[in-house]
Amino acid sequence: MDAFRAFLNQHDEPAWDGVLADLEPSLHPVDREATRIWFGFWPLKLRRLLRETTDEAATAQEYLLDGRYRLEHQLDESVDFLYGSIYWDRVKEALLQRSESASEQTLEGLGSEIRKLADGVAARLKVEASLLLGISAVGFMAFQQVGAPPFRNGSASGPSRTRRPKPGKILKQRARTTSQGLFGFLRTVNRRFTVRFDESKRDATFSCIEGQDLSSASAGDERDYKTRDHRCIAGPIPAECRVASCGYCWIGVLSGRENIIEVSAHERRRLNYFGYLDSSSHDETHPVIRLACQSKCYGDVTVVVPPWNGSLDGRR
Helix, strand or coil: CHHHHHHHHCCCHHHHHHHHHHHHHHCCHHHHHHHHHHHHHCCHHHHHHHHHCCCHHHHHHHCCCEECCCHHHCCCHHHCCCHHHHHHHHHHHHHHHHHHHCCCCCCCCHHHHHHHHHHHHHHHHCCCCHHHHHHHHHHHHHHHHHCHHHHHHCCCCCCCCCCCCCHHHHHHHHHCCCCCCCCHHHCCCCCEEEEECCCCCCCCEEEEECCCEHHHHHHCCCCCCCCCCCCCCCCCCCCCCCCCCCCCCEEEEEECHHHECCCCHHHHHHHHHHCCCCHHHCCCCCCCEEEHHHCEECCCEEEECCCEECCCCCCC
16 A cells, blocks of 8 residues: 555656546546536645644634635545446545555556556446546546555535436536526527526525526525535625635536636736636636636626635645
């Protein structure tokens, strides 16, 4: 296990970016965006920051960390928005077995190790290997960050993973467009779209007027979210400033990226300041990580809300 952890620790952010870029074409479409979002939510630099500190409270204050920012406290829950989470327990079991049997002589490249584990679990379960590839990559990164004991023990699971629809049905649901009514094609203003923020719950949606930013639209949802997350002062998406100054409202866009306005130079600068963008997103017009207050909506969107926020790069 020491050899395996040492092997993983050889891989920094650029190395992982290369591995993910190589794996991405082989990922099943149902988890292609979700895998990128998970890696965006749990960057190595956050783990390194927490590992190097001798005063976590002071570090959290300096880097404006808020919410639940420790992966080991929500490991199993963190993967719930991936379709591959239905195989998470099997992936964890296989990864722990590999960590115990690994040696410097048997370990291959990181991408090869991820593919081999995904292929092995898929063969045992008799499912497409592409469905296991994203969740397997997540497993390797999670193991690197938290180590064997927390990885083995995990944490409280989120929504049930046994009743998830088939991948094709999920993709069809994400591609649906909200009906504008019988004469909706004549409507030129005040068209309304649906924003889904938790695919495991049927009522986890709010309405967004065409051209409205997602943060303001979220605030129109008057249900109580603050009890679950103190950052949610109005609606399911946390917010403070609404002008891209705080970084509270960052989201992952699971589907419908093309239905959000292109990222502006200002939003990109702020995303970089907070440390939310990975290297593969720097040239994208519609990155998977956005600030909700800057994301004007022109169609149906499915998003994921991270459990924490901070300012990782602007403080360095």
